[in-house]
Amino acid sequence: MAIQSVPLAKFYRLMNHGPVTLVSAKHNGVENAMSVAWACALDFDKVSIVVASTAYTRGLIEKSGYFAVQIPTVRQAELVLDMGESRHENPDKMRDVGRFYQDGFDVPLIKDCAAWIICQLITEPHNQQTYDLLIGKVLGAWADDRIFSHGHWLFDTAPDELRTLHYVAGGQFYAIGKGIKFDRGPDMD
Incomplete structure (x- = not known):
């Protein structure tokens, strides 16, 4: 084995192999969705996403307060690329994208995903303007019971x-692999 140097501009690929996500929002009847690589659970009830200030979806999120x-x-790999x-x-990128709504929420959800999380934007102007970092309070979460139970x-x-996608770069994805399970550790049930 040899240890090779990784360019600093590519270091995130060492850490960010979690699932790629689609982020959607709606304001004044206009819907949009986009692919987002930088999304993570921030706490037990919060999510963080990085969405450029120039992104169409960012405007919908900030105007509606939800995503x-x-x-x-x-x-859905090709859909993820299309939503990028x-x-x-x-302007027509959403025309053939299957969507649905959960009762009580006016946020479009993309059909056939493994999971869906609806959030209310926690306004943090410094983080949003300086880092394009948006934080959301989780209001509801759902998953396909064939793969999450x-x-x-x-x-x-x-x-x-039905495995989740993990985006690397240049149109290359990996699918989640085989699990390794131990009969000890926190949150055993």
């Missing part, structure tokens, strides 16, 4: 097309 984070699956296009440049992912028994 959804979705976890797409392998069968700017709506400024492709009783608080756990079921990827070891899930069909390959």
